[in-house]
Amino acid sequence: MKNIGFILLLIGQSLFSYAQKFVTESSSVSFFSDGAIEDISAQNSKAVSIFNSTTGDIVYSIPIKDFEFEKSLMKEHFNEKYLETEKFPKATFQGKISGFTIASAGEQIAKAAGKLTIHGVTKEIEVPGTVEIAKGKLVMKSKFMVKLEDYSIAIPQLLWQNLAEEVEVKIEFTYKAQ
Amino acid sequence: MISMKKIITLSLMMLSSICVSAQDDLMKELENSQKPEITYIGQTFKGTRIINGQSVETKPKGALEFLFSHRFGRINSGAYTLWGLDDAFVRLGFEYGLTDRLGIGIGRSSTDKTYDSYVRYKVARQSTGARNFPLTITAVGTTNVKTSPNDNPLLVFEDRLSYVAQVMFARKFSSNFSAQLTPIFVHRNTVNQSIENNDDIAIGIGGRYKITRSLALSGEYYYRLNPHENTPYYNSIGFGLDIETGGHVFQLLFTNSLSMIERSVVAETDGDFGAGDIHFGFNISRTFQIVKPK
Numbered sequence: 001m002k003n004i005g006f007i008l009l010l011i012g013q014s015l016f017s018y019a020q021k022f023v024t025e026s027s028s029v030s031f032f033s034d035g036a037i038e039d040i041s042a043q044n045s046k047a048v049s050i051f052n053s054t055t056g057d058i059v060y061s062i063p064i065k066d067f068e069f070e071k072s073l074m075k076e077h078f079n080e081k082y083l084e085t086e087k088f089p090k091a092t093f094q095g096k097i098s099g100f101t102i103a104s105a106g107e108q109i110a111k112a113a114g115k116l117t118i119h120g121v122t123k124e125i126e127v128p129g130t131v132e133i134a135k136g137k138l139v140m141k142s143k144f145m146v147k148l149e150d151y152s153i154a155i156p157q158l159l160w161q162n163l164a165e166e167v168e169v170k171i172e173f174t175y176k177a178q
Numbered sequence: 179m180i181s182m183k184k185i186i187t188l189s190l191m192m193l194s195s196i197c198v199s200a201q202d203d204l205m206k207e208l209e210n211s212q213k214p215e216i217t218y219i220g221q222t223f224k225g226t227r228i229i230n231g232q233s234v235e236t237k238p239k240g241a242l243e244f245l246f247s248h249r250f251g252r253i254n255s256g257a258y259t260l261w262g263l264d265d266a267f268v269r270l271g272f273e274y275g276l277t278d279r280l281g282i283g284i285g286r287s288s289t290d291k292t293y294d295s296y297v298r299y300k301v302a303r304q305s306t307g308a309r310n311f312p313l314t315i316t317a318v319g320t321t322n323v324k325t326s327p328n329d330n331p332l333l334v335f336e337d338r339l340s341y342v343a344q345v346m347f348a349r350k351f352s353s354n355f356s357a358q359l360t361p362i363f364v365h366r367n368t369v370n371q372s373i374e375n376n377d378d379i380a381i382g383i384g385g386r387y388k389i390t391r392s393l394a395l396s397g398e399y400y401y402r403l404n405p406h407e408n409t410p411y412y413n414s415i416g417f418g419l420d421i422e423t424g425g426h427v428f429q430l431l432f433t434n435s436l437s438m439i440e441r442s443v444v445a446e447t448d449g450d451f452g453a454g455d456i457h458f459g460f461n462i463s464r465t466f467q468i469v470k471p472k
Contacts (some may be wrong), residue, residue, distance in 0.1 A: 023211070048208060048211070048212065049208070050204050050207060050208050050211075052200070052204060055200060057200050057201050057204055058201075058204075059201055059204045059205045059208050060208070061205075061208055061209070061212075063215075065217070068471065069471070070467070070470060070471075071241075071467040071470075071471075072238035072239070072240070072241050072467060072471050073238075073241065073425055073465050073467065075471075076220065076221055076238075077422075077424075079220075079221075080220070080221045080353075081391045081392065081422070082391075084353065086217075086219065086353055087353060089217065092205065094201040094202070094204070094205055095201070096201075114201070154391060
């Protein structure tokens with residue numbers, strides 16, 4: 001009987017050691033906020049990620065200060081007033097991708113579930129996305145809404161309401177095998 | 179006797195804990211794969227002025243700031259002038275960021291009808307991470323032309339010139355509190371030598387404390403190191419409230435200086451703060467992005 005537990009442990013460990021890992025070759029994280037006065041969008045190409053295709057484990061880290069805006073003042077306010085970048089320099093995700101098989105080619109619908117941390121606040125999320133494997137590269141895409149309130153990001157109320165309460169986040173990572 | 183169920187549950191728990199720690203390990207691996215970066219500490223102050231004097235802030239590349247500064251008359255001038263509100267003294271100014279660290283500015287003050295122009299350069303930036311540097315250091319060099327009075331034939335152009343050199347050392351101690359030390363040198367080509375120096379040296383101290391995301395309290399004081407023995411002037415002092423909204427910064431302030439340029443703030447402040455010679459005023463800045471970043 002004890003052996004069963006031991007075997008399960010062994011399976012766990014073997015999962016661990018046979019892991020096939022992928023690291024980011026390029027990344028693009030962007031968000032779009034549909035405001036009453038001004039639409040605001042920003043792009044970031046400095047995010048990094050590691051994906052373990054055997055277990056489905058995925059982590060990524062986005063340096064907040066590298067979001068580039070149309071106006072430099074927007075970037076300043078974004079970092080200084082809303083995301084408090086000096087205190088919380090990174091947004092991270094750690095979770096699992098499920099619903100796809102590494103052996104199949106073509107774009108597959110998948111699901112990511114795990115902990116998203118923005119502005120020092122961690123939330124469990126589950127978002128849809130796609131995984132595509134082609135020529136040894138793996139491309140993951142996802143698009144989801146982030147409610148600013150969930151991450152204690154204040155919405156300016158004074159005089160001009162600049163940011164929408166929800167922003168649309170688009171993520172695209174291209175991985176290569178490690 | 180431990181039941182099989184318990185063992186399986188325990189094993190499953192261990193298994194799932196391995197999965198969680200696998201993600202944590204993966205996160206550590208990700209962090210370790212990153213080269214340490216330099217993080218520059220910006221936004222030491224909300225604007226390019228603390229109250230009357232300059233701050234270490236520069237405009238980002240391609241950004242144009244329009245700065246409208248306004249001072250009313252003295253509060254202690256009584257009900258007849260509505261405590262100074264009848265009088266208006268203004269400076270209109272523009273500052274443009276040639277690079278993120280180098281800027282140029284021009285302005286014109288109604289007091290003394292003075293034109294000022296300056297070059298601002300951020301010599302060093304406070305940073306953490308791969309490189310730790312405790313201070314942001316900015317130097318500003320200014321040339322002023324005083325065009326009043328315009329009916330004195332004895333005053334040639336050179337007589338109307340004055341120069342200011344200053345180096346500002348600032349530190350953002352926390353996201354809420356910043357302080358600045360400013361050694362400043364003022365040279366005026368023409369002065370009344372019975373009461374004024376051609377060269378004045380002062381030390382400015384300034385600070386701001388953020389009370390909310392968009393509001394900050396600020397203060398500034400210039401201590402003159404070599405006031406003329408017969409000087410009728412005072413050290414400049416000011417307090418303000420900064421309000422930041424979108425592309426604007428509003429600064430509401432009280433000061434004993436009427437002027438909004440360093441020459442006369444440092445060397446020609448004629449109000450006695452303690453006696454109530456205080457001007458209410460404001461600075462409004464609006465930033466326009468002329469050239470899009472990247």
